[in-house]
Amino acid sequence: MLKIAKKDLASLFALIKESGELYLPVKVAEQTNFAAYEDGAEFDLDTLKSVKSPKDVFFPQSETLYTCKNEGKTIKITPEELVDQPFVVFGMKACDVGGIEVLDRVFLSDPVDSFYAARRAHGTIVALACHEPEESCFCKVFGIDAAEPVADVATWMIGDELYWKALTEKGEALTEKVSSLLTDADEQVVENEKTAIRAIIEKLPYSDLSLEGWNGDAVAEKFDSKLWNELYKPCLACGTCTFVCPTCQCYDIKDYNTGSSVQRYRCWDSCMYSDFTMMAHGNNRTSQMQRFRQRFMHKLVYFPANNDGTYSCVGCGRCVDKCPASLNIVKVIKAFGEKGE
């Protein structure tokens, strides 16, 4: 276990930045989100949850895949170059690291998404423990320990110090690079903090949420359940839940006409939108109930069925915080649980 004084964090970030891009929570106009760190930017390690999850470091909200240019009677296709420089993401929480593991199952499964894979290969994740988990948090339900994040490096902010522990080869390499700023630390301090964090988590309102009914069985019963007809009603189809979610991976591929060429880019999309499945010959999800049901069936039933029981939810609680109609996955899980369906 190593440590660095909080007052020296700016030096630490400057040193990390010497060998590549550094992404960390930055406060802009009172909103904290992960962004590339510039000297003098207001980094914010106190806000528990960034508004958007940090997934866009690996799966950007928008990215060009290739560019097409008409050249006589042919088209010149130029693929976008892959990320080939190392970078560091600092301050990801355990739930968001879990979100990346869910995205890994999507983008690193055959056929591998090269764009995502290149970012994963070159990115080092420094995770930060959650010292004050909030009422909307329920990562424990998905087996995630906010007191002990599992990433390349795990860190804890205790008192005036940041405690630092490398967990992987990538983490060791980063630790080596910044070793001049780190000093030996007492492991017991971190152990005590973990105990304190876990005590808070135990008392959170959703920590005892049961996933008992969501074991991948009874797909037809769940799909046909009348509960959806009531649950979906407040949904405004705004898509906020999907954009703040660390595991939502639906994307669109579109054209951007530059005037002299066409960039084919992909961007986040949302299964909450009516045109998501619209085709020339019709739409297989015409009602908001169907779209609402799709989102939760995907996270709690279809995804686990395809991924050894792993849920496509990590309990970050952003949807709980952000939904303008106070709808969220907790309500869905509870509705089915309480009705025993």
Added chain:
Amino acid sequence: MCTEHKNENHECTCHTGYTLDTLIPKVGIITDIREETPDVKTFRVNAPEGGKLFEHLPGQCAMICVPGVSEGMFSITSSPTNKEYQEFSIKRCGMLTDHLHTLQVGDPITVRGPYGNNFPVDTVLKGKDLVFVAGGIGLAPLRSVINYVIDNRADYGKVDIVYGSRSADDLVQLKEIRELWMKTEGVNVHLTIDREQEGWTGNVGFVPTYLKELGESGQIEFGVNTISLVCGPPIMIKFVLAALKDMGVSKDKIYTTLELRMKCGVGKCGRCNIGSKYVCKDGPVFRCDEVDELPNEY
């Protein structure tokens, strides 16, 4: 773009940093266009240097894109046994297909694929009697299988093709049907159109009704060794399945294809799923008893 030098990391080994991701298309050149019906054209596509863009299996699809217009998934209607080119029969019915219908021989498009599974031509279908049931543009994916079967005639039993359309003018691939399929030994073609039409001497009636007549009169036998392959508009598929059920055909002896909106083609963009199955990756070919197990959302 280099298309050959791919290492384990899906990177091109001769262009630093270049990806050979499945999302990156190749350029295809339209080398022939046949006007099949008032709203269906068959496009022949070659690589710019000639030959095929890739190898595929019967039933597989490819993403065709006109940069700046749109991209869409189309079944490859030519058989893999055709070593010279690939063909796509495309009905004009939306933004992209409207534009495709304005293209001329020599125009470039982009193509990526092949995507999806295929009809089990080398396993389940081998040695079996085959009944193809198609409606309208639904012939497109089945044509790939039919020509594969004709080119490997000895590997399969009797072949019956029941094909219908709104009118005689809407039957696609009519030249090939008359000049090749009808003349192939052991292949029987049964054409039908929805309404009486001057000059039409064949059957008049909907495909499901005609299929039942053919089955009940013994012109088509549905034995234990018969596999049916059905493709067409959803309403036709529904009544064909009902007709087959009435004739005692079990669903595990029927294959069909499904179609939903697609963007990526590899089960990642999240829109063509039916339950935990992705039509682009786990389909488009499904056995009908498997379809029954999926949530009713297609």
